[in-house]
Amino acid sequence: MFPSKKPTNINPPPMCVQADSGLVLTTDPKPRLRWTVELHDRFVDAVNQLGGPDKATPKTIMRVMGVKGLTLYHLKSHLQKFRLGKQPHKEFNDHSLKDAAALELQRNAASSSRIMGRTMNDRSVQVTEAIRMQLEVQRRLHEQLEVQKHLQIRIEAQGKYMQSILEKAYQTLAAEGMPSGVGYKELGDQALDASMGFPSPHDLQLYGGSDHQVMDLQQQMNQSLDGFLLTNNSNNDNDNACLGKKMRPHHPYMNPNEKHPFLWDDDLQVQEEASKSDQIQVAPPDRGEGIDDIDDVYEAKPAAGMLSADQSAGLEKKFEGPSSHGWHQTDDDRTWQLRPSKKLVL
Amino acid sequence: MMQVAMEEARAPSGCSSTTTTIDDHIMYAWTDWEPVVADDWGPFSAALTDDFHDLIDSMIHADHIFDDSPAGDLFSLTQTPSYDSSPRSMTIGDSVPVEADVNAACYGGGGDKGLRLVHLLVAAAEALAGPHKSPELARVILVRLKELVAQAAGGGTSIERLAAHFTDALQGLLDTGAHAHLGGRSSVRDGHRSADALTAFQLLQDMSPYIKFGHFTANQAILEETLGDRRVHIVDYDIAEGVQWASLMQALVSRPGGQPPPHLRITTVSRGGSRAMQETGRRLAAFAASLGQPFSFSQCRLDADERFRPASVKVVKGETVVMNCVLHPTMSAIRRGSAASVTSFLSGAAVLGAKVVTLVEEPEEEEEEERGFVGRFMGELHRYSAVWDSLEAGFPMQERARGLVEKVILGPRIAGAVGRAYQEAKEGEREGGWGEWMAAMGFGRVRISCFNHSQAKLLLGLFNDGYKVEEDGCNKLVLAWKTRRLLSASVWKPLPPATPPCPTSPIVPVGILALEGSDFFQD
Secondary structure, X not given: OOOOOOOOOOOXXXXXXXXXXXXXXXXXXXXXXXXXXXXXXXHHHHHHHOOOOXXXXXXXXXXXXXOOOOOHHHHHHHHHHHHHHHHHHHHHHHXXXXXXXXXXXXXXXXXXXXXXXXXXXXXXXXXXXXXXXXXXXXXXXXXXXXXXXXXXXXXXXXXXXXXXXXXXXXXXHHHOOOOOOHXXXXXXXXXXXXXXXXXXXXXXXXXXXXXXXXXXXXXXXXXXXXXXXOOOOOOOOOOOOOXXXXXXXXXXXXXXXXXXOOOOOOOOOOOOHHHOOOOOOOOOOOOOOHHHHHHHHOOEOOOOOOOOHHHHHHHHHHOOOOOXXXXXXXXXXXXXXXXXXXXXXX | OHHHHHHHHHHHHHOOOOHHHHHHHHHHHHHHHOOOOHHXXXXXXXXXXXXXXXXXXXXXXXXXXXXXOHHHHHHHHHOOOHHHOOHHHOOHHHHOOOOHHHHHHHOOHHHHHHHHHHHHHHHHHHHHHOOOXXXXXXXXXXXXXXXXXXXXXXXXXXXXXXXXXXXXXHHHHHHHOOHHHHOOOOOOEOOEOOHHHHHHHHHHHHHOOHHHHHHHHHHHHHHHHOOOOOEEEEEEOOOOOOHHHHHHHHHHHXXXXXXXXXXXXXXXXXXXXXXXXXXXXXXXXXHHHHHOOOEEEEEEEOOOOOOOOHHHOOOOOOOEEEEEEEOOOOOOOOOOOOHHHHHHHHHHHHHHOOOEEEEEEOOOOOOOOOOOHHHHHHHHHHHHHHHHHHHHHHOOOOHHHHHHHHHHHHHHHHHHHHHHHHHHHHHOOOOOOHHHHHHHOOXXXXXXXXXXXXXXXXXXHOOOOOEEEEEEOOOEEEXXXXXXXXXXXXXXXXXXXXXXXXXXXXXXXXXXXXXXXXXXXOO
C-alpha cells in the first residue's frame, strides 16, 4: 500500500478498520476515505447496476452500496474520477492505438501533476487512478498484440496454402513434359511462406517492443517472397506469356555455369503474346538479357560495374537503408528480396 | 498544341452523320497531334510522378483540387474536363478549353501523355455509346490509341499500360459486342490454372492488401458468429482456389480456449466443369488435415439459368450455415455472375437459415444520377487507375511484376467491367452495390467488431501508406486507395421469414484476453 509520510510509524499500520462497515479510514488528522480495491469493486458494481457512470448518481450509488459511513461527498469525488478514468475506454475505439496511448500518457502526466498538487492523502487515490489507466492502456495494447498475432498466423496459413497450389501447378507442368521452372523447384521450402512482416518497428514499440519478433518475421517474409520472383514458368502454351528467361552465355550478371537459385534451364523461352496480334502488346519484348526481367520483379544483386547507368542510379538509392526501401539483401545468395516498403524513398 | 488538336477534334463529333467528312477531319486531327511531345513542356516534363489516378480524379471532379499531387494542382487550373457537368452528353468539343498559356505551366511528360490518352479513351467511349454514336469514329480513335500505347516500347509507363487495357476492352466491345465481355475474359480457364495466373495472383497478394482484406474481414466475422458452434457449414458463391478458407481453418484451430475446432463443411457453388473444383476441394482437405481441422467438401450446381437453388444444398441439422459471397474474382474460373445469379444466391440465405452472410464487392462510387456508358466507363477508368497507382506506389521498381499482374488479372477484369458498363448502360439498369440491395431486402446488419477493424488496419499497415480502411455504417469496412474506394467487405444477417429485422447482433471479439483486474474497465 502507500506508505504514510508520517515518519513515526511505531503503532500498527496507519489505517484502522472500522469493523462494522468495513471502511478503511486513515488515522491522519483529517480522516479520509481510502478506496481499497474491494471497496472500489463494490463501487463499480453499484455503478454498473445503475447503468454506468453517467447514469449513476452519488445518492443512488450510496443506496446501492449500502456501506455505512460512506458519504455523498466521498462518492461524488470518486464518481467524478471514475468517469474521467472511463473516458479513455471510449476513445480507444475511435483513435488509433498510437493516439490513444499518447492521450493516455498525457492524461497520466496531467494526473501526475495533479497528484503533485494535492495533499498527500489524496495521493493514493490519484496514483491508483493513474495505475488503473495504465492498466487500461496495457489492456488495449494487449488486445492489439492479439490481433497482430492472429493476423500473422492467418497470413502464414494463407501463404502455405498458396504454396501448395503453386507447387501443384508446377508439378503438373513438369508432368506435362514442359520444361519447368527449375528455379522454383530449387527454392523448395523457402518459397511462398508468405508471412508478411509485422508493422514497422515504430508501431511495435508501443507493444513493449518485440523487436526480435519483427526481425524474425521480416526474415521469414523475405525468404518467402524469394520464391516469387522469377517464377519462371516456361509454359509453352501460346496463351501465356512467361517471365521465363533464356540463359544466355553473355548474361551480364550471372555466370551461367554457377549454380544459382534462379537459374533456369537453357531451353526456357521467353514467350510473348506475339500471336495475339489483335491485342495491344503491353508486355515488354524480349530484351535478350535475362536480368532485365529479374530486375523488375525481384532484383538480383548486380555484379559491380555491370550496371547500366540508370540502373545503378536506381540501385544506389536502394542501398540507402533497408528500412526505408523495398529491398533487403540477404546474406547468402546475393539476391535482393522484396519487402513491401511502407515509405519508399526515391 | 493541345488546344489546336482539340479544336480539330471538335469538328468530327459535331457532325457524325457525314462519315466521310469525319474521316477526313480525323485523319487531319491525328496527324496534327503528332508533334506534341513532352519536350514542349520544358522544365516540367520530368517532374511529375505518374499519378494517373489523380489525373483522372481531377477530370471527374474538376473542382476538386488535390494538394498532395503536383499534377492535381496543375490540372485544377486547366478546367480541362468539364466532364463533371454532364457526363452523359460529353463530347470532346464541349470539354476542352485548354488554354495555351496554361499548358506551358502545367504538363509534365507523363501528365501530357496521360491526359491525351484519357481524352482519347473517353472520346472512344463516347463514340461507342454516347449520344452521337459512331462506330467508325470509335474505330479510328482506337487505332490512334493503339499507336500511342504501342509506341511505348518495353512496357511503357503505367499510364500507357492502363490505357492499353482499356483500349483493348473498347476494341472488344466494338468487335464482338458486349456479350463477350460479360464473361470477363479471364486468363484462367476451367480445369487449368495457368502458372502465370497463379504467379500473378500471388504477386497481387504480395503487393497489395486487396485480396487479403476481403478474405480476412469476412473470415473474422464468420469466426465471431460461429463461436461455440460445433458444426459450421459455409456455402461459398465463388471459391476460386479456396484461398480464403486456408486462413479461416487456421483461425479455427487456433482459437483461444483450447477447444477442438468445429467441423467445417464447405459447399461451393459450381458451374459446369467441376474438375477444378474437385481439385480445390482436395487441396483444401489436405490443408485441413495438416492442421487437424475436421473438414468436408461438397459442390452444388447452379441451374441452367445460373440461378442458385437452396434446395441443392445439403444442410445438416445442428450446423450453422454461413453464406460467403466474394464478388471480385481475381482467380476465378468462372465468369462474374450475372445479377440474377447473385440475387438468387443471396436470397437463398434466408431459406437455408443462414446465420450470417459475408459479402465482398467492389463498391460503386456514389452517383445520384443514372450514368450512361461514358460515365460508367470513366468510373471504371478511375477505379483501375487507383489500383494501378496503388501497385506502383508500393512497388515502383517492379514494373515487370506489376505488368504481369496487370496483364493477367487486371486486364481481363477491365474488359469485363467495361463490358458490363456497356450492358448495364444499355439496359438502363440502375447500378448499386449488392450491399444496398441487401439492405433494401431487409437483411440485418452485423456489426464489425473492434478486432476485425484492428485487423484490417494492421493488414493495411503492412502495405503502402496510401491504403485506408473506412467504416461504412456499422457492418462494412471499405478498403480505399487514397480517395478511391476499392473494395468493401460487409456482414449481414438474413431475416428469418417471419420475424422483424434485428439491427445488430452482439459480437464477441475473438482472441481478446482480459487482463486480471481489468473488470474495472468493462462496460
